[in-house]
Structures are given as C-alpha cells and as structure tokens.
Amino acid sequence: MIDPIAAWHTEHVYFNQLLGLLRKQIDVFHGGERPNYELMLDIVGYLRDYSDGFHHPREDAAFARLAKRCPDLELILARLSQEHRVIAHAGEALREQLQAILGGAIIPRAAVEVAAATYLVYYGNHIAKEEEDVLTRAAKELTKEDWEAVRAAVPAGRDPLFDADREERYRELRRQIALEA
Ligand SMILES: [Fe+2]
Numbered sequence: 001m002i003d004p005i006a007a008w009h010t011e012h013v014y015f016n017q018l019l020g021l022l023r024k025q026i027d028v029f030h031g032g033e034r035p036n037y038e039l040m041l042d043i044v045g046y047l048r049d050y051s052d053g054f055h056h057p058r059e060d061a062a063f064a065r066l067a068k069r070c071p072d073l074e075l076i077l078a079r080l081s082q083e084h085r086v087i088a089h090a091g092e093a094l095r096e097q098l099q100a101i102l103g104g105a106i107i108p109r110a111a112v113e114v115a116a117a118t119y120l121v122y123y124g125n126h127i128a129k130e131e132e133d134v135l136t137r138a139a140k141e142l143t144k145e146d147w148e149a150v151r152a153a154v155p156a157g158r159d160p161l162f163d164a165d166r167e168e169r170y171r172e173l174r175r176q177i178a179l180e181a
Pocket residue numbers: 056059080084126130
C-alpha cells in the first residue's frame with residue numbers, strides 16, 4: 001500500500017508548484033504585460049477538478065476521523081474544511097473570469113489580478129497549515145481502517161496532470177512545470 005501521508009504530502013508539493021507558476025503570471029501584471037491567461041486557466045482548472053474534486057473531499061474525510069481522536073485539533077480541522085469551500089468558490093470565480101477573458105470579454109486587469117493573488121495567498125497558507133498542523137498528527141493517530149474509510153469516501157480518481165495516464169489538455173502546463181524543475 002502507498003504510504004498515505006507521503007502521497008498526501010506529494011500532492012501538496014505539486015499544488016505548490018502550480019501556485020508558484022500562477023505567482024509568476026501574476027507578477028507579469030506588474031510589468032503591464034499580458035499574462036499567459038491560458039496557462040492560468042489550466043492551473044485553476046486543474047485545481048478545481050482534481051484538488052476540489054478529490055484531494056479536498058479526502059481530506060475532509062480524514063479530518064473528521066482525526067477530530068474524533070484529537071479533540072485539541074477539532075477547531076483547526078473545522079476551519080481547514082471550511083477553507084476547502086472558500087477555495088472552491090474562489091477558484092470557480094477566478095476560472096470564470098479567465099474563461100471570459102479568453103472568450104473576448106473586457107474585464108479590468110485589476111479584477112483578475114486581485115482574484116488571482118487572493119486565491120494564491122489563501123491557498124498557499126491553507127497548504128502550509130495542513131503541513132504544519134495536521135500531517136504529523138494524522139500519521140500518528142489514523143489507523144489502517146481510517147485510511148481505508150478515507151479512500152472509500154471519494155471515488156478513485158486519476159490525477160490528469162501527474163499520473164502516468166496523462167491528459168493531452170495539460171501538455172503545456174506539464175511543459176511549464178518541467179521548465180521550473
Ligand atoms: Fe486542504
């Protein structure tokens with residue numbers, strides 16, 4: 001069986017890489033140039049589909065189990081689950097803005113810049129908090145049965161960006177990630 005904590009941490013590393021790429025595009029705004037909106041949409045689209053669709057629901061299931069075993073973490077875990085809803089909402093709003101821009105709509109640059117920068121900071125802090133406060137405790141407290149329940153809580157989904165069976169639509173995004181490495 002794959003070590004669930006290692007797999008969890010690896011996904012955070014990938015997500016941070018994507019947020020780093022998003023950061024670079026937001027930096028382009030400062031130079032008054034056109035950011036790569038297609039790439040931004042790929043990043044946010046991937047995070048909406050994979051992270052909001054699989055990673056966060058799995059975490060919510062793990063958090064519920066962990067909260068029962070560690071009452072001192074209950075409030076932190078409740079906040080992190082709430083942040084999943086905020087991230088999904090903010091990500092969808094940003095995705096819609098980017099789709100509108102690519103569809104030819106006139107949207108003030110500042111609106112996109114603010115939405116993207118807010119998403120980036122919020123998401124980065126969220127991941128950092130999970131890494132600091134949750135993963136070590138989960139490794140210690142959650143049992144094999146807990147992890148089985150976590151896996152069963154969400155249908156198995158393959159990661160369209162990082163799994164071996166990769167989707168063509170993320171080719172450019174993978175190229176950009178490789179350039180960063
Ligand atoms: Fe999370």
